[in-house]
Amino acid sequence: MAEQGSGRLKGRRIVVTGAARGMGLATAEIFAAEGAKLALCDRDEQAVRANADRLGQFGAGCDVADEADVARFCEQAEQAMGGVDGLINAAGILIMKPMLETSLAEWQRVLDVNLTGTMLMCKTLAPAMQRAGGGTMVNIASIGGLRPGPGSGAYSVSKAGVIMLSNSLASELGPEIRVNTVCPGTIPTDMVTDLLASSRERLTETPALKRLGRAEDVVKAMLFLTSDDSSYVTGDTLTVDGGWAYR
């Protein structure tokens, strides 16, 4: 793909999870336009490979909750790009259920994908970034990880865990590796189709900015946290929610 951005990621080699669609795909498109070399993964292998081919990047199937799968993909990614110095963890799942109706299997799957999957990617790629002389990790949590809302307990717990995971890693991996978190508000992707069908008006009216977010709003925050523009920022949580979380 021809470069259309300002080249803020020129020479950077970045892994993006959850890149079959939604914010992971938007990240791949914008980061490629900013000059990055990318390795994309998703559990939807067909879609992520098609996106990678279209963008002229490496792509492969991977379940981020599966340790062996993560190890295999990360090795391929390092080889394909000649090193790794960036990571965006966008893979995630949402189960909207009150806590008392959430089965143990549902609870475990949400924590496995959202929290353990993020941890596995960070843990597996940190040595590659150390070999490369440093890097950046950005993990997508959610405003659900900052304050509770009815009907998404397991998801909120997993995202609160992502925030503390990121901060713990930031304290351990500096000065070579910076680790930050973004907390999006409601972004109309496939993940929230059902939620928007029932609550679009409330979700649009609650933020101070009186609109839903766009995937691009979140990607631009992650571009800042991945680029040298944020070279003194680590262990931070950036909310991209139109002013929802603290109202």
Ligand SMILES: NC(=O)c1ccc[n+]([C@@H]2O[C@H](COP(=O)([O-])OP(=O)(O)OC[C@H]3O[C@@H](n4cnc5c(N)ncnc54)[C@H](O)[C@@H]3O)[C@@H](O)[C@H]2O)c1
């Ligand atoms: N959309 C929102 O309103 C919103 C708000 C806050 C946070 N988030 C978070 O943003 C991230 C991206 O979400 P989105 O809105 O783009 O959702 P999405 O459903 O459009 O995309 C998520 C992607 O993750 C992939 N994925 C799911 N489980 C996986 C696994 N085990 N291994 C590999 N890939 C897997 C899916 O196949 C999909 O391509 C998620 O972590 C989500 O929790 C979303």
